[in-house]
Amino acid sequence: xxxxxxxxxxxxxxxxxxxxxxxxxxxxxxxxxxxxxxxxxxxxxxxxxxxxxxxxxxxxxxxxxxxxxxxxxxxxxxxxxxxxxxxxxxxxxxxxxxxxxxxxxxxxxx
Amino acid sequence: xxxxxxxxxxxxxxxxxxxxxxxxxxxxxxxxxxxxxxxxxxxxxxxxxxxxxxxxxxxxxxxxxxxxxxxxxxxxxxxxxxxxxxxxxxxxxxxxxxxxxxxxxxxxxxxxxxxxxxxxxxx
Numbered sequence: 001x002x003x004x005x006x007x008x009x010x011x012x013x014x015x016x017x018x019x020x021x022x023x024x025x026x027x028x029x030x031x032x033x034x035x036x037x038x039x040x041x042x043x044x045x046x047x048x049x050x051x052x053x054x055x056x057x058x059x060x061x062x063x064x065x066x067x068x069x070x071x072x073x074x075x076x077x078x079x080x081x082x083x084x085x086x087x088x089x090x091x092x093x094x095x096x097x098x099x100x101x102x103x104x105x106x107x108x109x110x
Numbered sequence: 111x112x113x114x115x116x117x118x119x120x121x122x123x124x125x126x127x128x129x130x131x132x133x134x135x136x137x138x139x140x141x142x143x144x145x146x147x148x149x150x151x152x153x154x155x156x157x158x159x160x161x162x163x164x165x166x167x168x169x170x171x172x173x174x175x176x177x178x179x180x181x182x183x184x185x186x187x188x189x190x191x192x193x194x195x196x197x198x199x200x201x202x203x204x205x206x207x208x209x210x211x212x213x214x215x216x217x218x219x220x221x222x223x224x225x226x227x228x229x230x231x232x233x
Contacts, residue, residue, distance in 0.1 A: 001172065003154070034217035036210075038155070045223040046147075046155060051210050057221050089155050091218035097169055099145070099157035099218035 001094055004029060004102035011108040012080045020105045022073040022090030028100055030071035034093035037066055037075045041086045049088075050075060077107070085109045112136035112222045114206050119227030126196050126231070132189040132206030132224055140164070140184040143209040145220060146191050148202035148229075158204070159191065160216050169216050174200075196231045203228050 005023040012018040022029065022037075029035055035053045038046035048057050050066035053073065063078045073092070077084055090102035118130040132144070145160040159180040160169045168180050179192040189206050204227050207220025 032217075034214075034219070036217065036219040040155075045205055045226060046220075047223075048210060048219065048221045051214070051217075051219040051221075057210060091155070091157070093217035096172075097216055098171055099160065099169075099216055101147075101155040101157055101218060104154040 001028075001096060001098055001100045004090055004092060004100060006088075006090060006102040006105045008103070009106045009108065011110055013110045014080055014082065016080050017076060017078045018080060018107065020075045020077075020088050020090075020107070022075070022092075022102045024071050024073075024092055024100075026071060027095040028092040029068065029073050029090075031095060032093045033068070035066065035068055035073040036091040037064075038089045038091065039084075039086045040089065046089065080109055082109050112208065114208065114222055114224035116204065116206055116224040116227040119204065119229045121230045121232065122196055123233050124197060124231055127192070127194045128196065128229060130191040130193065130204055130206075130227060130229070134187045134189065134208070137208065139182075139187040141212060143215040144182060144189045145207050145209070145218065146180065146189075146204055147207055147218065147220070147223075148200075148204045149226075150199075150202040153202075156202070157218050161189070162215050163212070167215065193229070196229075198231050201229060201231045
């Protein structure tokens with residue numbers, strides 16, 4: 001199972017919005033509404049930000065939102081803040097009954 | 111408070127074996143699927159394995175199928191990962207994670223993660 005494709009890096013200024021894409025195939029992202037997004041700060045465990053495409057776990061800021069169109073899922077961070085600087089990973093269920101993560105995106109707050 | 115605490119990592123020679131454990135507390139362990147995710151040094155996340163709440167159903171990434179075995183002891187609230195025939199490319203921090211809800215089993219949607227345990231495969 002190949003990793004889902006994400007941009008290697010993105011940047012934005014405080015207050016701006018950025019959108020991270022996650023491209024897969026009809027056998028993973030496009031075929032199921034089981035797409036998740038994680039935030040990971042250096043040396044820390046990943047934190048679940050979005051599950052089942054657009055659901056936020058309790059305690060996650062509503063500045064984070066998820067969506068999906070075809071084989072591409074997206075995570076939008078609105079009102080970018082310094083603490084949003086981190087690595088972000090998408091994940092998906094696959095038709096092989098496995099999980100798969102994306103290649104990861106490093107978000108820099110300018 | 112939900113807590114997950116991994117143990118069992120360490121240095122092992124290629125071809126060797128290791129057993130990881132994840133002690134869970136703060137939730138009804140048998141209700142939720144659990145999974146293992148690893149991260150090689152400086153690399154991204156890799157889904158490794160998942161197990162249903164009952165322990166009846168197990169799932170593996172192709173990269174570990176036939177070498178790793180996931181299991182759980184619901185009486186002791188503990189998750190295990192038995193790793194055999196270890197290779198250099200298995201070197202990583204291994205995390206256990208709790209599924210976000212009862213319908214999630216394989217999908218990588220863990221709402222609580224442990225701190226990770228480092229496995230180093232080297233001669």
